[in-house]
Structures are given as C-alpha cells and as structure tokens.
Amino acid sequence: MRLPDYHTHTVRCGHACGDPAEYVAVARSRGLIGIGIADHLPLLPDPDPELSMELGDLGDYVAEVLSLKATHPAYVFLGIEADYRPQTLAEVASLLAEHPFDYAIGSVHHLGAWGIDDPRQIGEYADRDIDDVWIEYFQLVGDAAESGLFTILGHLDLVKKFGYRPTRTLTIELDRLVDRIARAGVLVEINTAGLHKPIGEAYPTLDILQRLCAAGVAITFGSDAHRPEEVGRDFGQAVELARAAGYEGFALLEAAPDGVRARIRPVRFGTRPG
Numbered sequence: 001m002r003l004p005d006y007h008t009h010t011v012r013c014g015h016a017c018g019d020p021a022e023y024v025a026v027a028r029s030r031g032l033i034g035i036g037i038a039d040h041l042p043l044l045p046d047p048d049p050e051l052s053m054e055l056g057d058l059g060d061y062v063a064e065v066l067s068l069k070a071t072h073p074a075y076v077f078l079g080i081e082a083d084y085r086p087q088t089l090a091e092v093a094s095l096l097a098e099h100p101f102d103y104a105i106g107s108v109h110h111l112g113a114w115g116i117d118d119p120r121q122i123g124e125y126a127d128r129d130i131d132d133v134w135i136e137y138f139q140l141v142g143d144a145a146e147s148g149l150f151t152i153l154g155h156l157d158l159v160k161k162f163g164y165r166p167t168r169t170l171t172i173e174l175d176r177l178v179d180r181i182a183r184a185g186v187l188v189e190i191n192t193a194g195l196h197k198p199i200g201e202a203y204p205t206l207d208i209l210q211r212l213c214a215a216g217v218a219i220t221f222g223s224d225a226h227r228p229e230e231v232g233r234d235f236g237q238a239v240e241l242a243r244a245a246g247y248e249g250f251a252l253l254e255a256a257p258d259g260v261r262a263r264i265r266p267v268r269f270g271t272r273p274g
C-alpha cells in the first residue's frame with residue numbers, strides 16, 4: 001500500500017502496546033511509504049495514566065522517536081496527538097513549541113470534563129441532547145482548526161464512535177465546520193480505527209468527506225494503531241472511501257529541518273512519490 005500512516009500510538013500512553021521501533025518495522029513490512037508516531041500528548045490539566053504519558057516522559061518520547069528518525073531518514077516522522085481543550089490551549093501551545101515535532105494531530109476528545117470517546121463515560125450520552133452534543137463538538141473541532149497549532153485534525157467525527165448519530169442532518173453546522181477547516185488550511189485524516197468501534201465505519205463519514213473534498217481540504221491517512229500489528233490497517237478501504245468522496249490523492253509529509261514543521265506535498269493515488 002503506497003500510503004503513509006501518520007496516526008500511531010505507543011506503550012507510553014498507558015492503553016497501547018509496543019515501542020515505536022515495532023510500529024516502524026510493521027510499516028516497512030507492509031510497504032507503507034512513511035510512518036508518523038503520534039502518541040498522546042500528556043492530557044492537561046490532569047494527566048490520566050490510562051490516557052496519556054506523564055509530562056516527565058515527553059522528553060524521553062521525543063528522544064526515542066528522533067533516534068528512529070535518524071535511522072530511517074525521510075521515513076519516520078515525529079508527531080504527537082494533542083487534545084484540543086479551550087482551557088488548556090496556552091499550555092498545549094507551549095509544549096508543542098518546546099519539542100521539534102514534525103506535525104501535530106489536533107483531536108477533540110472532551111466536551112468540558114466529559115470524555116466523549118471514553119467507554120467509562122458512555123452513560124453521559126443518555127443524559128444529553130444528542131444534536132446539541134454534535135453541534136458543540138463541531139464548534140470545538142472548528143476552533144481547533146483555527147488555533148493554528150495543528151497540521152492534521154484527528155478522527156473528525158469521533159462523536160459518532162458509540163453509534164449516537166444526530167437526529168437530523170446538521171447541514172448548516174457541518175457546512176460551517178468545513179468552511180472553517182478549508183480556510184485554516186489544515187489537513188483531515190481518514191482514520192480507520194472507527195471500523196473497529198461500535199459505529200463500524202471510518203472517521204469521517206462519506207458525507208463529510210465529500211464536503212471536505214469539494215472545499216479543497218486535503219487528506220492524510222491514520223490507523224490510530226494502538227498495537228504494532230494495526231499499522232496501516234484497512235487502508236485499502238480508506239482509499240476506496242477517499243475516492244468515493246472525490247479525492248484523487250492525499251497529502252504527503254516531507255522532512256524539514258528539525259524543529260520546523262514538515263512540508264506538505266500533494267501525491268496522486270497509485271503514483272510513486274519520487
């Protein structure tokens with residue numbers, strides 16, 4: 001599969017297994033054209049050992065991936081998946097600036113204190129107006145896009161994970177979100193992990209991808225692997241989804257000097273990036 005996988009985790013986050021080197025080995029064995037390690041940035045304000053590494057581990061994580069980068073030049077990228085939460089924006093910005101990340105994935109996992117994708121907190125859905133949940137989530141994702149901190153937006157419609165869909169098509173809200181993403185110039189990943197969640201489909205859904213494509217938003221691919229063997233999982237389906245939405249290619253990250261965010265190069269499906 002001549003695609004890169006930019007969304008992978010490691011044992012450091014407390015709910016995944018495998019070291020970065022194992023993820024890279026699987027990427028090589030499956031013929032991927034690049035891999036980004038993008039473990040969870042310590043969750044602020046209160047790091048949860050089941051959700052992310054601790055602040056004190058971040059330097060070791062960066063050093064470990066940088067050493068792999070040196071062994072696999074132009075193949076391994078140092079990424080991070082950061083939570084977008086309005087109240088921790090400044091602290092996240094300074095952590096992202098302190099380390100030479102090639103890219104950052106911006107993800108919304110929380111509405112206020114509620115972890116929307118956390119199975120331990122699934123009961124909250126029953127107490128909420130589901131349309132309001134989606135609207136608030138879209139608002140935060142748009143804010144994340146406009147924050148300027150992120151290269152890629154992670155699992156764009158994560159709020160569907162457990163199968164709670166809105167009761168009506170949120171056309172106005174969705175159009176506004178797509179417009180904000182397009183203006184911000186941020187990438188959106190096709191994240192195949194959703195295929196293995198209760199919702200049983202990749203993030204984002206075809207309808208959203210079609211709107212993103214029409215608006216000129218470029219895509220990347222991410223397995224959201226939490227085990228080495230999940231690297232590049234279901235990328236064949238992801239390409240079919242992308243093509244169905246109108247995409248003819250994707251955004252490839254290209255190495256820049258350390259400390260400078262990776263450059264983005266458009267590549268057509270099926271071609272060899274030379």
Ligand SMILES: [Zn+2]
Pocket residue numbers: 009013015016040226
């Ligand atoms: Zn995770």
Ligand SMILES: [Zn+2]
Pocket residue numbers: 081107109154155
């Ligand atoms: Zn995530």
